[in-house]
Amino acid sequence: MRYEHIRRADLNLLQTLAVLLEERHVSRAAKRCFLSQPAMSRASSAFERHLETELLIRAGRGYQRTARGERLLKELEGLLPSSSCC
Numbered sequence: 001m002r003y004e005h006i007r008r009a010d011l012n013l014l015q016t017l018a019v020l021l022e023e024r025h026v027s028r029a030a031k032r033c034f035l036s037q038p039a040m041s042r043a044s045s046a047f048e049r050h051l052e053t054e055l056l057i058r059a060g061r062g063y064q065r066t067a068r069g070e071r072l073l074k075e076l077e078g079l080l081p082s083s084s085c086c
Contacts, residue, residue: 016043018080021055021073025062 016033020040023029030040048055055069065073 013043013047014076015080016040017047017055018073018076020044021065021069021076024056024059024065 016029016035019032020026020029020043023032026040026044027037030037033040035043044056051068051072053068054066055072056063057066058064
């Protein structure tokens, strides 16, 4: 991840984003993070706007990670402690 993006990022969203990228499903990720589905969607949109790229694309009833989403998930796995919730 580029450092200029980190300086401006809401770091509280990183764990939420990691869960969403892992789950690839907004409702399941929201439940895991104890958030509402709309709150999870807003967090995802905010991060995508911040990075100026899509991280997930619609695939049936869920989502598929983009190449950028895959790379970001790998980076986050190395940075964040593994936990089942946010």
